[in-house]
Amino acid sequence: xxxxxxNAMQTFARSIIQPVxxxxxxxxxxxxAAIFKxxxxxxxxxxxxxxFFTVLSSGIIGQLSVIFCVGISAAIAKKHKTDAAIxxxxxxxxxxxxxxxxxxxxxxxxxxxxxxxxxxxQSMVLGIQVTDMGVFLGIILGCLVGYFINRWGGVKFHxxxxxxxxxxxxxLLLIFTTIILAILVxxxxxxxxxxxxxxxxxxxxxxxxxxxxxGFLNRMLLPIGMHHLLWMPLYYSPLxxxxxxxxxxxxxxxxxxxAEVGNISKVHSMDWSIGFLVNFGYIFLPIGIALAFIKxxxxxxxxxxxxxxxxxxxxxxxxxxxxxxxxxxxxxxxILWLAHGIIYGLGLVIPHIFGLKIMVxxxxxxxxxxxxxxxxxxxxxxxxxxxxxxxxxxxxxxxxLILKFNIPTVGREEELVGDEALKTTGSEVxxxxxxxxxxxxxxxxxxxxxxxxxxxxxxxxxxIDVRDISKIxxxxxxxxxxSGVINKKNNIQIVIxxxxxxxxxxxxxxxxxxxxxxx
Numbered sequence: 268x269x270x271x272x273x274n275a276m277q278t279f280a281r282s283i284i285q286p287v288x289x290x291x292x293x294x295x296x297x298x299x300a301a302i303f304k305x306x307x308x309x310x311x312x313x314x315x316x317x318x319f320f321t322v323l324s325s326g327i328i329g330q331l332s333v334i335f336c337v338g339i340s341a342a343i344a345k346k347h348k349t350d351a352a353i354x355x356x357x358x359x360x361x362x363x364x365x366x367x368x369x370x371x372x373x374x375x376x377x378x379x380x381x382x383x384x385x386x387x388x389q390s391m392v393l394g395i396q397v398t399d400m401g402v403f404l405g406i407i408l409g410c411l412v413g414y415f416i417n418r419w420g421g422v423k424f425h426x427x428x429x430x431x432x433x434x435x436x437x438x439l440l441l442i443f444t445t446i447i448l449a450i451l452v453x454x455x456x457x458x459x460x461x462x463x464x465x466x467x468x469x470x471x472x473x474x475x476x477x478x479x480x481x482g483f484l485n486r487m488l489l490p491i492g493m494h495h496l497l498w499m500p501l502y503y504s505p506l507x508x509x510x511x512x513x514x515x516x517x518x519x520x521x522x523x524x525x526a527e528v529g530n531i532s533k534v535h536s537m538d539w540s541i542g543f544l545v546n547f548g549y550i551f552l553p554i555g556i557a558l559a560f561i562k563x564x565x566x567x568x569x570x571x572x573x574x575x576x577x578x579x580x581x582x583x584x585x586x587x588x589x590x591x592x593x594x595x596x597x598x599x600x601x602i603l604w605l606a607h608g609i610i611y612g613l614g615l616v617i618p619h620i621f622g623l624k625i626m627v628x629x630x631x632x633x634x635x636x637x638x639x640x641x642x643x644x645x646x647x648x649x650x651x652x653x654x655x656x657x658x659x660x661x662x663x664x665x666x667x668l669i670l671k672f673n674i675p676t677v678g679r680e681e682e683l684v685g686d687e688a689l690k691t692t693g694s695e696v697x698x699x700x701x702x703x704x705x706x707x708x709x710x711x712x713x714x715x716x717x718x719x720x721x722x723x724x725x726x727x728x729x730x731i732d733v734r735d736i737s738k739i740x741x742x743x744x745x746x747x748x749x750s751g752v753i754n755k756k757n758n759i760q761i762v763i764x765x766x767x768x769x770x771x772x773x774x775x776x777x778x779x780x781x782x783x784x785x786x
Contacts, residue, residue: 276493282342282413283406284495284725286334287503291587291632293327294525298635301528305639320529328522329515331503332392333359335405336412343413345721347420350434354412357438358445362408365449366397375453385516388457398456401518402504408445415441463505475616478542482612486548486604489590490597490753495725501543508540520544524626528639537624537644544626547614550633551654552607553583553592555661560595562662563669564678572678579750582764587629588727590762594751600674606664614657623649706777709747713759714738716778720757724771729761 296319302308303316327334333356340355341348370376370389376396377387384390390399400407415437424432431439469477481497488494500519501507507520513530517523520540527534557576564572579591596603618627625645627633637647669676710716713733721732733739736757744759745752753760763770 276496278343279410280493280495281723281725281730282339282409283335283499285342285723286331286338287495287499288725290327290503290521293323294521294632295635297323297525297529298632298639301531301639302635304529304532306532324526324529328517328525330393331519331522332400332402332405335402335503336409337405339406339409340412340416342723343410344416344420347416347434350420351412351416354416354434354438354441355409358408358412358441359405360393361442361445362404362449363392363395363397365446366452367395369450369453370396370398373453382511383514383516385511388460390516398452399460400452400456411444411448412441415444460505467506467508474542475619478615478619479612481543482546482548482615483608486593486608486611489593490604498543501540507543508538510538510540521626528636531640531644534644541624541626542615542619544628545615545618545623546627547618547654547657548583548589548611549587549629550584550627551657552611552614552661553580553589555658556592556596556607556665558658558662559665559669560676560678562666563676568678575677584630586765587632588764590727591750591764594762595677596674598751599676600668600672602668602672603665603674603676606668607661610657610661610664613660617656618649618653621649621653622646623653625650702773703777705747706774708743709774710778710781712740712743712747714740716781719778722771722774722778724763724767727762727764727767729759729763729767729771729774731759731761733757733759 300316300319300323303312304320305313308316336359337352337355340351340358344351367376377384377389380387384396384399388399389396391397392404416434419437419440420434422432422436423429424436481501485494485497488497502521503519505518507518508523509516509518510523510526511517512523512526513533515526517526520538520543523538523540524544527537557580560576561569561572576592576595579595582591583589593607596607623646625633625640625647626636627650633650637645637650640647642648668674669679710719713719713731714735715738718733718735718738719731720734723730734757739754739759741752741754744761747761748763750762750764752762
């Protein structure tokens with residue numbers, strides 16, 4: 268039972284990240300649109316900014332629920348992914364119209380007030396007034412569709428009824444299930460919504476304690492790839508707060524912030540939820556870690572260590588992917604990882620204390636938001652001094668622990684240096700073999716193509732489900748260029764970093780080209 272639950276959580280964690288992967292693009296364009304909308308800009312440029320902000324704000328941020336539904340449906344479905352996406356949008360529409368019909372039939376449609384439907388427990392979704400579930404609606408329906416396709420997508424009937432088998436039969440089941448769910452939600456969701464509101468209120472009043480807990484747990488869950496289940500709801504659901512901005516309601520810390528960026532002339536103070544977005548773990552903490560590694564490395568290895576850590580730091584700063592630098596010590600020393608988690612949490616608390624009110628992500632995002640948000644609102648001048656402070660804290664903490672406990676971080680090994688040290692620490696391996704040879708070794712390490720049950724990717728990792736764990740050869744898998752390999756029973760995670768999607772496509776193509784051969 269425990270193993271099934273863990274597998275379900277892993278599947279959910281990797282599927283829910285698929286729709287979110289496109290939000291980084293949305294955020295950058297909204298920030299650029301906000302700059303275009305500044306009063307100093309020519310009228311034409313302001314109009315272009317309004318165009319992009321309106322389209323992305325209403326078309327993406329305002330419709331995240333349906334995007335989640337379609338994305339999660341396709342991600343969870345092991346087969347028939349195109350059908351899953353079609354069923355996802357179909358089920359979503361069935362739910363909306365059923366829910367609206369039942370609210371109207373039972374005379375419970377709320378009346379809009381001075382702030383629209385805000386605070387009534389109902390909202391407009393795709394022009395239809397329904398029970399307000401935010402992105403939870405898309406998540407629930409996406410999981411439902413994915414489960415039904417995996418469970419009954421292979422059903423076969425007599426040839427005379429073949430047109431109703433497989434995913435068509437699944438659709439039949441989903442129609443009735445969704446109608447029942449849409450009706451039940453009108454009674455069940457209001458108390459759930461009240462509980463969510465109470466939780467958000469508690470988080471909003473807990474201040475530094477809540478931010479530290481969030482930051483610390485965020486790192487503690489990273490090794491098993493479950494940190495998405497922590498930050499995603501805070502970024503995109505009512506758990507991250509709800510605010511009225513320029514007459515519209517937005518839920519989720521990132522959604523609220525992006526709405527504020529696009530309507531900055533109408534914002535008098537940044538919402539409290541910004542605390543979840545002020546993250547010094549991308550730009551500054553990796554610098555402190557790298558400096559500590561270089562300082563504590565043996566003199567003869569310092570040049571090699573610089574060659575390892577500098578690209579890893581640049582990956583974190585520019586792409587927002589921290590695994591390459593963090594995986595250099597994650598599996599070597601739990602003490603260092605615990606210290607990093609504590610400092611990571613402090614990296615959210617300290618900005619909160621000093622009043623920094625702007626999202627701090629990777630370098631590109633941060634610069635864009637610094638330009639788009641007035642200094643009086645964001646206090647972005649604090650980024651550099653606080654950033655330097657975080658670098659100093661991380662550096663001295665790591666230096667002290669490494670020397671105190673003689674931790675064999677990169678460059679401190681007695682005999683293993685160069686490529687061998689690199690493989691041992693889980694940092695990026697540069698192979699001289701060609702791509703096909705690398706792919707062949709990886710497939711062999713995974714027990715052959717027939718042993719691969721499912722292959723997906725998130726921001727930085729290949730996530731592979733295997734049928735028989737006894738066929739796995741971890742030593743062979745670790746020869747594949749990566750920043751580390753995580754073995755969670757039947758789930759193998761290979762940390763690639765930037766370019767993971769290209770690697771996944773190449774692997775898919777290679778497996779398809781094997782034909783009947785196993786490897």
